[in-house]
Amino acid sequence: MSGSEDARSRARRDALLRMLLWPKRRRLAAATALALLENVCGLVPPLLIAAAIDRGVPAAVDGRWAPLIGYTAAALATGLATASVKYCFLRYSGRIAQDLLFELRHRAFAQVMGQPLAFHEAYPSGRVVARLSSDVESVEEMLEMGLDGLFSALFSMVGILAVMLWLDQPMAAVVIALFVPLYALTRWFRHRSRRAYRGTRTAVEGVVQHTVEAYNGVRAVQAFRREEANARRLDGLDARYAVARADAGLVSAVFSGGVKLIGNLSLVGLLTLGVLRIDQGHLALGTLTAFLLYVHRLYDPIDELASFANAFSAASAGLEKIGALFVRHPAVAEPERPAALPADPPGGRGAVRFEGVHFGYGQAARPVLSGVDLALEPGRTVALVGTTGAGKSTIAKLVARLYDPTAGRVTLDGVDLRELADAELRGAVSMITQEAFLFSGSVADNIALGRPDASRAEIRAAAEAVGAHGFVSALPDGYDTDVHKRGTGLSAGQRQLIAMARVMLTSPRVLILDEATSSMDTSSERAVHEALTRVLAGRTAVIIAHRLSTVAVADRVLVIEDGAVVEDGPPTRLLEGGGRFAGMHRGWLAATTA
Ligand SMILES: Nc1ncnc2c1ncn2[C@@H]1O[C@H](COP(=O)(O)OP(=O)(O)OP(=O)(O)O)[C@@H](O)[C@H]1O
The missing domain is CATH 3.40.50.300 (P-loop containing nucleotide triphosphate hydrolases)
Structure with missing residues (x-):
């Protein structure tokens, strides 16, 4: 794809996204608020566990059980609150996703139906079917699995880093330092996955187009004994699709593996530094535990973010393709001020x-x-x-x-x-x-x-x-x-x-x-x-x-x-x-x- 074509298809994708998202901005803001609340609730339990270890346990050893019971009960309550808010968020965001899909299908279909004959004579029907089926499905997948991952990843990352900085800055610095390779990996992934997923969308389009054509032309296929040749062609297209999928799979495997590796390096770094700082009396054991719990929570959503990025790349390539349906073709325009046909023209109707x-x-x-x-x-x-x-x-x-x-x-x-x-x-x-x-x-x-x-x-x-x-x-x-x-x-x-x-x-x-x-x-x-x-x-x-x-x-x-x-x-x-x-x-x- 040339540079200007690339920019054009991204612009079409963005315009399509704007058209879909803008009318739902209030509901999206409400979903964002729910996700924020969920993540704020989710930040509390590790802090309560740290307090339980550092204050509750020593008090219990002295025979005072109330602090430990209090911290544990509070951790349980925030856990329950997080679960309830998550439930509400998933239900609500699920409904938004379904409405978005409905809108996308409706608009894309209406757009195709409203295109002038010149469009239909130039655009193979198989390609239109691919746009309306598999490309829309790629958006569906992103909305179904991705929204949750995206919101939790973004909010929990920001929240966790803030709490870490508040708890202990040198330890937080270790985590932040490992964000540099993570950033580089993410950039690489964005670039490579866009290419890989465009490849998969184009390949699946070939498969759908061939299937639709073979089906529409089944009489000619049978009359000219093209069954074998057609099946071979489909195998070839399928193989091309498999190669494209494998390429996309490789890109996401490298990314997910890389994120896990960086996460584990963070754990090792934190553990080493934490033990040293406990030894020097700068850090409590409970705080180290909280750090380890937070790192776990930090890298889990990054993994989710990776799934979202995957789904987004596929959906983004799908949206670029669907966006092509919205290109205006020189149409037979409706008149601004239409004239009426004479009811009874001299000589009769229909001249x-x-x-x-x-x-x-x-x-x-x-x-x-x-x-x-x-x-x-x-x-x-x-x-x-x-x-x-x-x-x-x-x-x-x-x-x-x-x-x-x-x-x-x-x-x-x-x-x-x-x-x-x-x-x-x-x-x-x-x-x-x-x-x-x-x-x-x-x-x-x-x-x-x-x-x-x-x-x-x-x-x-x-x-x-x-x-x-x-x-x-x-x-x-x-x-x-x-x-x-x-x-x-x-x-x-x-x-x-x-x-x-x-x-x-x-x-x-x-x-x-x-x-x-x-x-x-x-x-x-x-x-x-x-x-x-x-x-x-x-x-x-x-x-x-x-x-x-x-x-x-x-x-x-x-x-x-x-x-x-x-x-x-x-x-x-x-x-x-x-x-x-x-x-x-x-x-x-x-x-x-x-
Ligand atoms: N959608 C199209 N895009 C480009 N060229 C076209 C298109 N449809 C027809 N033509 C061209 O216009 C010319 C006239 O075609 P048209 O279909 O009007 O012929 P016709 O007399 O109806 O032929 P037939 O009897 O085979 O249906 C032909 O040269 C044809 O190749």
Whole structure:
């Protein structure tokens, strides 16, 4: 990673942290106060034990038991108080951690869903899944195990050092002197662990991405016998992940071991100096005991701090990756003052115009459309045909305003699409994609996707209108059948019918249909065609026709070549004209009848 990229991704991580933590600052302050109280309580018992040894025991030897009993009871009471405050802190900080995670997941998911199509076409879905799953998990781990360690480590270190300095300065100096190698070790760890954990996040991303891709493309995998090769690739990615984990493990082992070593050196140093100072009469035995107890307490939290630092490095690398989702992509911006579509435009609803439209995917990319002028009349069906890569889908995406033209404008009923509020545009222009995607839920939920408030009668009427009612009522639970339940198994044609019922229910002014390329059997194809005729009636429609049989339902055909309209007219006239469309049709007839 280059220096400036590194700084950018750290800045993104910090911005994300600020966005998450700032609204919770009051609760975090309350958690900090609880942790402080816990640690202050925790400082008292060693002092009471020192007093018990130095004062209570000699008094008991003289037959006065009250001081010893008093010190012991006080040590017990502070121990109980520490435990109760710790319980409250853990419950409270646990809730904050869960809320933070909820917020992170919610924001990251909403951010991904709200990104323009340009983002999704450039960002592999596996990578997004890795961000939303394993990267979020790394933050979860840090919050679950780390907060406690961080707070106790920081507060107890400061508190213990203060008490040590108050008890005996030369002894405290030994402990402080050993902080120099500890500081050096911590610096090394911070630097090395950041690199190591970035490596693990990148490696796990590779594993998740490959798994998601293989799963999404399982048909192609099986058709091309790629199972073995895919499994080998996953093994390779897994091995890379294992190496990255081992590297991170090595860094944390060196750090934890180093901290333990320095802790033990402190004990030896304190014991040696303590015995000398007792011998010289400068130190009491109880104070030495308190020192030894404190050193133990000092290095335990440093160990916890090491776990936190580990978790933080992993989470920090995860947050850098999640932060990348928050980078703004040149989006189709919502207008500040949206215009409304005319309710009853002269000539009818659904007139689409392209006026001198230029478009290319990204600034450096070759232009796909160069000055397209086009008028689609209300209520008519236009089929776009042409060779692959000609620009048919691009025209459709501009009608749906999934992208904005780089120059020129696209209007609907006289209004520039850029002036329409998103909700109004989505209600006015609907798209049926090739795969006719069904979401988890019932058939009814899927039909009512664009109008969740639709009544069951309306849903049924929409299904009846496209001829889907028959097969839906034959499903085990009718309209309540879960579309992803095992055994439901809807065919491609049935999925298309459900997608068309969806359109019937929302009744958009303009419908864009990216016709499925996979062939259906003749009866399904006929059912889809019949449904199509009903859905198209009285609506402006743009069909990206992959199969020329679909063109029969169109009033007009546009032949697209290299981003330009090269032929335009009713299908029958184009067939008679003997131009490109007639040639394509002859080729298609020969292929289908061969
Ligand atoms: N998301 C994208 N990013 C960059 N270039 C793209 C993108 N989508 C399409 N293109 C390019 O734009 C051109 C037009 O593509 P488009 O998808 O509009 O063609 P099409 O006529 O619909 O093709 P097909 O029949 O194969 O679907 C092609 O050169 C294609 O490579």
